[in-house]
Amino acid sequence: MANKINSVLITGGTGSFGKTMMRSLLERDTPEIRILSRDEEKQDAIRSQLNDPRVRFFIGDIRDRSSVDRAVNGVDAIFHAAALKQVPSCEFFPFEAVRTNIMGSENVIRSAIHHKVKTLVCLSTDKAVMPINAMGMSKAMMEKHAQAAAREIGADGDTKIACVRYGNVMYSRGSVIPLFIKQIKEGTPITITEPEMTRFLMPLRDSVALVHYAFEHVRQGDLFVKKASAATIADLVEALKQLFNAPDHKVIVIGWRHGEKLYETLASAQELTTSEDLGDYWRLQLDGRDLNYSSFFDEGESKTAQLDDYHSHNTHRLDVAGVKELLLSLPEVQAELQGWQGQ
Numbered sequence: 001m002a003n004k005i006n007s008v009l010i011t012g013g014t015g016s017f018g019k020t021m022m023r024s025l026l027e028r029d030t031p032e033i034r035i036l037s038r039d040e041e042k043q044d045a046i047r048s049q050l051n052d053p054r055v056r057f058f059i060g061d062i063r064d065r066s067s068v069d070r071a072v073n074g075v076d077a078i079f080h081a082a083a084l085k086q087v088p089s090c091e092f093f094p095f096e097a098v099r100t101n102i103m104g105s106e107n108v109i110r111s112a113i114h115h116k117v118k119t120l121v122c123l124s125t126d127k128a129v130m131p132i133n134a135m136g137m138s139k140a141m142m143e144k145h146a147q148a149a150a151r152e153i154g155a156d157g158d159t160k161i162a163c164v165r166y167g168n169v170m171y172s173r174g175s176v177i178p179l180f181i182k183q184i185k186e187g188t189p190i191t192i193t194e195p196e197m198t199r200f201l202m203p204l205r206d207s208v209a210l211v212h213y214a215f216e217h218v219r220q221g222d223l224f225v226k227k228a229s230a231a232t233i234a235d236l237v238e239a240l241k242q243l244f245n246a247p248d249h250k251v252i253v254i255g256w257r258h259g260e261k262l263y264e265t266l267a268s269a270q271e272l273t274t275s276e277d278l279g280d281y282w283r284l285q286l287d288g289r290d291l292n293y294s295s296f297f298d299e300g301e302s303k304t305a306q307l308d309d310y311h312s313h314n315t316h317r318l319d320v321a322g323v324k325e326l327l328l329s330l331p332e333v334q335a336e337l338q339g340w341q342g343q
């Protein structure tokens with residue numbers, strides 16, 4: 001049965017995820033939702049638009065423990081979404097990613113434990129698996145922090161900590177889908193980095209569902225992954241050209257950006273070896289052993305090795321028609337299409 005939340009804190013609550021999660025919690029009659037974020041203007045816009053006394057706003061920065069403590073005190077769940085998440089900017093300012101994604105997350109984790117918050121769900125990304133860029137590395141360290149804390153607390157601790165990982169959220173702020181639509185509408189060339197690059201494509205509603213799922217099924221230290229479809233950038237562009245009635249729109253190939261991978265991995269082969277298949281989701285279980293390995297070598301059971309990582313080149317591949325269908329299911333794309341005649 002689903003855990004009932006009385007009071008929940010969303011860190012980074014004014015972003016795309018935070019706003020959608022907030023709406024979903026309000027629909028579920030959550031008595032109190034707290035938002036912790038840095039930007040008073042964004043908070044003010046949401047406050048006046050929503051005008052709902054159940055939502056409380058806290059100005060603060062996860063880098064600052066005292067501002068985290070103020071928002072955490074009294075809640076029974078935290079969805080930790082605050083992060084620096086742009087790959088290129090973290091490449092140029094990697095220590096800022098350390099400060100927010102690692103040290104800031106540590107503040108959230110320690111504060112949750114200190115205040116005996118029942119459940120903490122930390123949001124991570126496919127870029128944290130075998131990371132090659134600073135954003136992914138810092139998110140991988142957040143996951144390590146969360147799991148080390150979970151191991152320290154143990155299964156019977158007051159606070160349960162889970163992580164979730166997901167791929168590219170479609171139409172999120174600053175991402176490629178709104179950029180391609182803008183290029184089509186303004187008549188400028190569509191800029192493809194590498195046509196054969198693949199990405200997991202996840203609607204925002206699925207990332208919110210994943211966090212709810214982790215909250216409801218949490219076991220100490222586990223990490224949840226939602227299985228997802230992927231597409232090449234070339235097929236994404238073709239789908240958008242067809243949807244926006246721009247079959248001859250110019251496309252140029254601009255080359256890879258800093259810190260990019262050809263494909264992304266949601267779960268490594270090693271992790272899948274100890275995972276539980278839950279249908280639409282995987283539960284990647286915490287390795288709860290201590291450092292006393294010899295007892296495990298003597299007593300542990302051997303596991304069959306999983307051969308492949310789960311990545312955006314070997315998951316279910318959407319063709320152009322499949323990408324079109326997924327795009328059409330997004331309210332943001334429906335709004336972009338409203339009144340658009342094509343070129």
Ligand SMILES: O=c1ccn([C@@H]2O[C@H](COP(=O)(O)OP(=O)(O)O[C@H]3O[C@H](CO)[C@H](O)[C@H](O)[C@H]3O)[C@@H](O)[C@H]2O)c(=O)[nH]1
Nearest residue numbers: 085086087125126127167168175176191192193194197233
């Ligand atoms: O002009 C562009 C810009 C991007 N791309 C390609 O489009 C794909 C998606 O690019 P995005 O910038 O939308 O997304 P990223 O994969 O770089 O990373 C995104 O997804 C992450 C989650 O995995 C984080 O949310 C992160 O903040 C967000 O930037 C990539 O293959 C990229 O190379 C292009 O072809 N042309």
